[in-house]
Amino acid sequence: MSGIVNTPEPPYYAVIFTSERTDGDNGYAEMADEMEKLASVQPGFLGVESAREGVGITVSYWESLEAIQKWKQNERHLLAQRKGISDWYLTYKTRICKVERDYGFEKTE
Structure with a gap:
């Protein structure tokens, strides 16, 4: 997936995952692709x-x-979480938020 997600009318939830990586890929990109497909x-x-x-x-x-x-x-996500701690992340934080309002703009030609 790419671009800005077209979300429904609120309320819905957002999981914000911020991280700092270790050096090297160590299988990260492949697992990230798998997690995105599996989550979808x-x-x-x-x-x-x-x-x-x-x-x-x-x-x-x-x-x-x-x-x-x-x-x-x-x-599979539990496996990715364990690999994140052992191989891929120096630090991470997960935040779960309730989205109560959203708005935006999209240029049309």
Whole structure:
């Protein structure tokens, strides 16, 4: 997925994952692609946006707290979490937020 996610009318939830990586890939890119594909078929998943330059920021959007909890407990996601701690991250932080309002702009030609 790329670009800005087209989310539904609020409320919905955002999981903000910020991280600083270790040196080298060590299988990170392959697992990141797998996690994005796997998350995209989870019930309640709305989309994901990601950027990395120094600090990485990934925001995933979800219909409910229950959907987030089920994703957190997904077997492959649990493996990725363990690999993150052992191989890929110097530090990370996860924040879960309820989106109560959103707005935007899109240029049309």
